[in-house]
Amino acid sequence: MPYRAEKPGTRPSSEELRARIPGWGADLDPKDRPAVPRERFDPGASGAHWDFPERQPEKWPRERSIEHQQLTPAFGTSAPPKLLSGAMRKYAYRRFSEGRAAHWLILLAADRVDAWESHLRSFASLRPDNPVTESGVFGEIGSKAFSSRFGRNRADVKHQWLDPVIVAGPWLLAGGAAAVVALRVLAKSRK
Structure with a gap:
């Protein structure tokens, strides 16, 4: 049904829906729903032995969203x-x-x-x-390297020429920048 600006027609009644859709409203009667006892709000039936868990101590000021007044009771501390x-x-x-x-x-x-x-x-x-070994490039070399790469409709074949540029490029740029700085420092020290 396309969206229109005017309000849609009247809502069908339960009897009309039951007549049109087989099984509609099968769970309207609470006696037919096995989860009804769990749907009642009874805080004493939860089995929880605390109202709010004790808080994990903050060893340093943690990042917290400006939407929240406090941290969650437990939070990660592995990467300060x-x-x-x-x-x-x-x-x-x-x-x-x-x-x-x-x-x-x-x-x-x-x-x-x-x-x-x-x-x-x-x-x-x-x-x-070691950017070469950590990139997994040696995993591509070995038995069936060519046959696993081509003829299998792999999506990464289209951009595989970029992989060495992405992996080695920043290292080469950093090395080149360090060499330029070293040459300038040497040139100034000779004067």
Whole structure:
């Protein structure tokens, strides 16, 4: 039925619906519904032994939406906000409602910044990130590499030429930028 500006016709009665649709209204009589005892509001029958659970302690000020006055009783603590990405997350929660696109876009950008912060932190460790092995590119090389890639209507074949650019491109750009900075520092130190 197409949408029209005028109000639709009268609503059919229960008897008309029952005559037109087989089985309509089968659950109108409470005696025919097995879930009726559970539909009654009886707070004493829930079995809950508390009114509100005890709250998890906040070890640092947590991000909370501006729509809510308090945190939920339990919350995650595995990834505390840190550095620039943490500041971005705190800003998104402090400034924008969860119904605004800006809130979520800032959180997405903070995730990307957090990934780069982790990459940079890995250079300070004894085991820096290896983008080639972590991308899974060696999983594509091996037995049946060509036959599994072509002739199977795989959707990723259309953009596979972009994969090396996306994986290695940022690393090459960062290495090039570091080389330019090093060359400029050397040139200034020779003067």
